[in-house]
Amino acid sequence: MRRRTTLATPPPSGTAVYPANVETLQALVNTEPGIFYAGQSPGDGLPVPLTLRHFGKTEDGGFGEAVMLGIFGQTRSGKSVLAAQLMAGFAVNQRMGLLVLDPQGEFGKDRLAAGDHRVDFSIKRLLGALVPPRVAMVTSTDDVALEGSEAFTEILRREGFFGTLGFKGHSKEREASERMASMLSDLTDADGKRRPIRDIRSADLPLLVKDLARFADVIYASRPGIAPGEGQRAQDVLARYQLDEVRLKRIWHESLTSFRTDNGRIALSDLIQRVLHDREVVVLSFSQEDSKSGVPYFLLNEILTRLRHVIHRNFQRGEGSNALIVLDEAHLFAGEHASESADGSRTRTMLAQSVRMTGKYGVGWFFITQTLHDFDKTILRQLQVKIFGQGFKVGADREYVQTELGPEGFARYCSLPDPKRTGRYTFMITGPIVSLGSLGTPLVLQGFRSGDDLVRANPHCFAAAVPADELRQPALEWA
Ligand SMILES: Nc1ncnc2c1ncn2[C@@H]1O[C@H](COP(=O)(O)OP(=O)(O)OP(=O)(O)O)[C@@H](O)[C@H]1O
Numbered sequence: 001m002r003r004r005t006t007l008a009t010p011p012p013s014g015t016a017v018y019p020a021n022v023e024t025l026q027a028l029v030n031t032e033p034g035i036f037y038a039g040q041s042p043g044d045g046l047p048v049p050l051t052l053r054h055f056g057k058t059e060d061g062g063f064g065e066a067v068m069l070g071i072f073g074q075t076r077s078g079k080s081v082l083a084a085q086l087m088a089g090f091a092v093n094q095r096m097g098l099l100v101l102d103p104q105g106e107f108g109k110d111r112l113a114a115g116d117h118r119v120d121f122s123i124k125r126l127l128g129a130l131v132p133p134r135v136a137m138v139t140s141t142d143d144v145a146l147e148g149s150e151a152f153t154e155i156l157r158r159e160g161f162f163g164t165l166g167f168k169g170h171s172k173e174r175e176a177s178e179r180m181a182s183m184l185s186d187l188t189d190a191d192g193k194r195r196p197i198r199d200i201r202s203a204d205l206p207l208l209v210k211d212l213a214r215f216a217d218v219i220y221a222s223r224p225g226i227a228p229g230e231g232q233r234a235q236d237v238l239a240r241y242q243l244d245e246v247r248l249k250r251i252w253h254e255s256l257t258s259f260r261t262d263n264g265r266i267a268l269s270d271l272i273q274r275v276l277h278d279r280e281v282v283v284l285s286f287s288q289e290d291s292k293s294g295v296p297y298f299l300l301n302e303i304l305t306r307l308r309h310v311i312h313r314n315f316q317r318g319e320g321s322n323a324l325i326v327l328d329e330a331h332l333f334a335g336e337h338a339s340e341s342a343d344g345s346r347t348r349t350m351l352a353q354s355v356r357m358t359g360k361y362g363v364g365w366f367f368i369t370q371t372l373h374d375f376d377k378t379i380l381r382q383l384q385v386k387i388f389g390q391g392f393k394v395g396a397d398r399e400y401v402q403t404e405l406g407p408e409g410f411a412r413y414c415s416l417p418d419p420k421r422t423g424r425y426t427f428m429i430t431g432p433i434v435s436l437g438s439l440g441t442p443l444v445l446q447g448f449r450s451g452d453d454l455v456r457a458n459p460h461c462f463a464a465a466v467p468a469d470e471l472r473q474p475a476l477e478w479a
Pocket residue numbers: 073074075076077078079080081082116118119370423425447448449450
């Protein structure tokens with residue numbers, strides 16, 4: 001007799017025990033929503049079922065809440081590959097939107113597709129093989145119009161706008177840029193409606209500079225008794241503006257390009273709405289241009305800000321959300337590196353707050369990261385699902401994994417094969433996506449060797465694989 005129980009104790013002695021086979025395993029779980037096989041059990045090769053449900057009500061086959069996930073592992077431990085497969089698994093839920101934030105442009109270029117010659121985990125193909133198929137919109141921050149005044153003044157700052165006006169040094173530049181951002185947020189049209197950045201006119205510039213000049217007297221603390229705007233600093237800012245007006249105007253106009261929508265760019269809020277409202281799959285790569293001068297913290301800030309706005313707007317219209325946001329290379333934004341600068345720390349804090357806030361509205365997060373012990377603790381604490389790949393057997397990481405997996409689990413973790421030597425990509429998984437086993441026991445999963453294996457293991461989700469010649473198309477064509 002086969003029966004599924006929630007008992008966490010072994011059966012009484014005398015109970016006959018048989019090794020499971022594929023059929024018994026599937027019979028145990030196949031009535032459950034969200035079953036998805038993303039790999040196999042290393043010992044016996046049985047496909048391992050995971051529960052990848054949407055974040056809606058349990059009556060509708062969902063988790064009943066947004067789930068937060070994290071996948072950890074050193075570089076080339078197979079994180080992105082496994083994450084791509086789990087994304088496909090979540091995408092089986094047609095009512096779910098997916099937003100992939102892709103700082104390295106890896107998913108955007110579909111790099112895990114056959115181009116690498118050794119593996120083929122094309123997300124395009126996996127999504128296309130779903131029944132019914134799903135198509136991802138692939139775009140880059142070059143083709144998206146930013147909206148926030150902070151993002152605008154950050155671009156101005158990077159282009160040397162505030163430095164040219166005499167605000168020297170990072171902190172003065174920052175103060176000037178914050179002041180400008182708040183002035184821009186206050187700009188209104190004739191009806192008193194807030195004017196978006198994309199509608200800023202050239203005529204606004206001299207007025208804004210005048211205000212900035214007044215502000216210079218304040219932050220440089222000119223002699224007491226002198227009204228702001230009448231001090232030496234203000235004069236200096238205005239003189240510098242006169243001197244460099246042509247160049248400053250050019251910087252201003254060029255910076256505005258990233259905000260205009262009349263040049264074919266789609267507004268970031270509209271892109272986010274395609275995920276939250278239209279339940280689409282969107283891959284947003286960060287442009288190389290924006291990453292040139294360090295980690296583009298301001299881009300993630302801008303995305304997080306728009307995300308909050310859109311979630312709130314939808315909520316006020318009585319519309320809940322049901323979406324997963326994937327952040328690859330999350331250590332860049334929530335690791336040690338981020339806390340080394342003021343910009344980075346701000347982003348890290350904002351990300352942690354966003355995770356908490358969006359969760360309440362049905363928007364979950366999936367972090368892909370190389371580091372563990374220095375990853376933001378506020379975020380770590382909010383992750384229900386943790387997936388550990390190769391790389392955390394020593395030091396501060398070790399302690400964390402040990403606590404998470406328990407002594408037995410950790411011993412098992414230490415015995416996992418090294419993927420670089422063995423070509424076997426193994427992970428330990430804890431949390432609500434583990435569908436079999438007693439609560440809290442970590443699951444060992446060895447990744448499939450190709451997208452085709454994944455498709456074959458999940459006939460209830462995929463149609464037969466798309467013919468191989470279709471995948472020879474250049475990846476960019478799938479936009
Ligand atoms: N399941 C798998 N089967 C076969 N090969 C794999 C598998 N997973 C990963 N690989 C191989 O390992 C390489 C690195 O994998 P992946 O890009 O997922 O690593 P990563 O952990 O995301 O690394 P990084 O942190 O540098 O982004 C892949 O390009 C592929 O060659």
